[in-house]
Amino acid sequence: MxxxxxxxxxxxxxxxxxxxxxxxxxxxxxxxxxxxxxxxxxxxxxxxxxxxxxxxxxxxxxxxxxxxxxxxxxxxxxxxxxxxxxxxxxxxxxxxxxxxxxxxxxxxxxxxxxxxxxxxxxxxxxxxxxxxxxxxxxxxxxxxxxxxxxxxxxxxxxxxxxxxxxxxxNEGFISHYIEFFEKHLFRCRKSRELKQIEVEQERLIVDYDNSDEESQTTNMDQLIIDDYSIQ
Known part of the structure; x- marks a missing residue:
């Protein structure tokens, strides 16, 4: 003591x-x-x-x-x-x-x-x-x-x-042990990370589809412009 x-x-x-x-x-x-x-x-x-x-x-x-x-x-x-x-x-x-x-x-x-x-x-x-x-x-x-x-x-x-x-x-001490318990005891952190990855993948797919639609719209507009220019 x-x-x-x-x-x-x-x-x-x-x-x-x-x-x-x-x-x-x-x-x-x-x-x-x-x-x-x-x-x-x-x-x-x-x-x-x-x-x-x-x-x-x-x-x-x-x-x-x-x-x-x-x-x-x-x-x-x-x-x-x-x-x-x-x-x-x-x-x-x-x-x-x-x-x-x-x-x-x-x-x-x-x-x-x-x-x-x-x-x-x-x-x-x-x-x-x-x-x-x-x-x-x-x-x-x-x-x-x-x-x-x-x-x-x-x-x-x-x-x-x-x-x-x-x-x-302190804040570092508390966050360290919260991360430890989530990772090794409750497995909450791993499942949350997997969900975050799935959300990011879905977001990428949606962004990719939107980019295709925008490019198609742009091509159609270009065709209309070409038609008007020919006339």
């Missing part, structure tokens, strides 16, 4: 840097030189925090998952502190992106507003129950709340699904 959140933050920064440097909005995908830093941050921070917790033997069974077994342990800060920092960094990055692209296109601004709204909703649904449950466990370790554990168990695994909706769903 920590990797997912840091990934979202690093990805936003990868798009923010060229935007702030006045590069073209439609060329933001050409930022491959930042991938090494992207992977270093996204894998490095979770790896370091995990290794520290493993060395200290802090992991253990916690309800339905494996995590730092002591709810009052300072090692939990290695997870929750970067989580909170990433959340506010993302907010700052989105605000900077919105301010920068507002100078170019209002339509892009509206799309950024939608992404920010979805990101806040996704983070709130997937992470707030975890944070609240951890605070309650830290303050009252001997009195856990079943409802908080239930919400955490239900919503936290949906982080990847929410990220897919926020960052992955």
């Amino acid at each position: 920590l990797y997912d959140n840091i990934t979202s933050s690093s990805g936003n920064n990868d798009h923010y840097i060229p935007t702030f440097n006045n590069e073209q909005i439609d060329q933001l995908d050409h930022i491959g030189y930042l991938l090494k830093y992207f992977h270093g941050i996204c894998w490095g921070i979770p790896l370091i925090s995990t290794l520290i917790s493993l060395i200290a033997h802090a992991f253990g069974p916690v309800g339905s998952w494996c995590f730092i077994h002591d709810p009052t342990s300072v090692f939990r800060l290695l997870y929750y502190l970067p989580l909170v920092v990433v959340f506010f960094v993302n907010l700052c990055v989105f605000a900077c992106i919105r301010w920068k692209i507002s100078q170019h296109s209002n339509s892009i601004v509206s799309r950024v507003n939608i992404i920010v709204s979805f990101y806040l909703i996704a983070f709130a649904l997937s992470q707030f129950p975890t944070v609240i449950n951890s605070i309650q466990n830290f303050s009252e370790p001997s009195h856990p709340k079943f409802s908080l554990f239930a919400f955490q168990l239900l919503l936290q695994p949906l982080q990847g699904f929410f990220n897919c909706i926020v960052y992955g769903v």
